[in-house]
Amino acid sequence: MVLPKGFLFDFDGVVVDSFESHYSAWTSAFKELFNKDIALFPKFHAGKSPMIIAEYFCSVISEEKRTEELFSLKDKHLDIYFTIPKLLPGVREFTTLLTKENIRYGIASNATKQFLKNSVHHLNLDFTTVFGVQDYLKPKPAPEAYILLAETLGFEENDFKDIWVFEDSLTGTKAAKSAGMIPIGITTQYSEEELKEAGSILVFPTLLEAYQYLTTK
The missing domain is CATH 1.10.150 (DNA polymerase; domain 1)
Structure with missing residues (x-):
């Protein structure tokens, strides 16, 4: 694939x-x-x-x-009172694959920047490009977060239609769709039906199943 x-x-x-x-x-x-x-x-x-x-x-x-x-x-x-969040399945597999394939990736979240930095550091995650809510004039569901991240990673607008965006919320799914990218749903908050109705093209329980889908085709 x-x-x-x-x-x-x-x-x-x-x-x-x-x-x-x-x-x-x-x-x-x-x-x-x-x-x-x-x-x-x-x-x-x-x-x-x-x-x-x-x-x-x-x-x-x-x-x-x-x-x-x-x-x-x-x-x-x-x-x-920072408490380390729980890492969800498939994250390390995904970042290892993308690094190996030289595919650009990053995080755009509505969480605050300091929380993101603390979490990435304490979990030793391989994400070097990370944006939080303070980085946007208009947070999600506006498309700015994902457009800013994509442009920072070096993508042009005509690349957007070939960029996957992993989201668990309807707010973020709408942001990805509005940016002209491909929303992929993760069902930690909402059902497959809800995420697809919001615009998700594919839906997985976690990143691990998405990783398996991409690497076994």
Whole structure:
């Protein structure tokens, strides 16, 4: 099988399971700021910008005006009380294959840059090009994140149709589709049907099954 020209990866839910890392930081930051327990994390906010998530949590207690405070404090807690997220299957196999085949790849996430750097470092991941939410004027579902990553990796617009983008969220899937790339779904958050409805061309449980699909054809 001829491999695509490039591979772009979301981070949370694709490369790692980081729900506990993020939610514990939201919980402790919310408690410090408001001295209240935080609401349950809603599935429909998976993959969205942390500022949108902060706004949601503040809105539950009618404190929208303190959204930026919560966003900043959560980012600090995520760094100070950093917990290493769990690596998902297939990541090392994929990066080894792409390095061997000299295929360009990188990460574009709506997570904060420091969390991404900490995670890549502690998990010893082979990703040298990594973008976080602070790098974009318009985070996902806008296509900017994936366009910026692709251009940084040296791709031109006419290459986009031959670039795979791995996403677990509907937000990110829409971003990849809007960028003119090929969204590939990972079912850690949403069902195959939901991801395909959002635009995913193929869907896999994890990167490991995607790797097997590419290397056994």
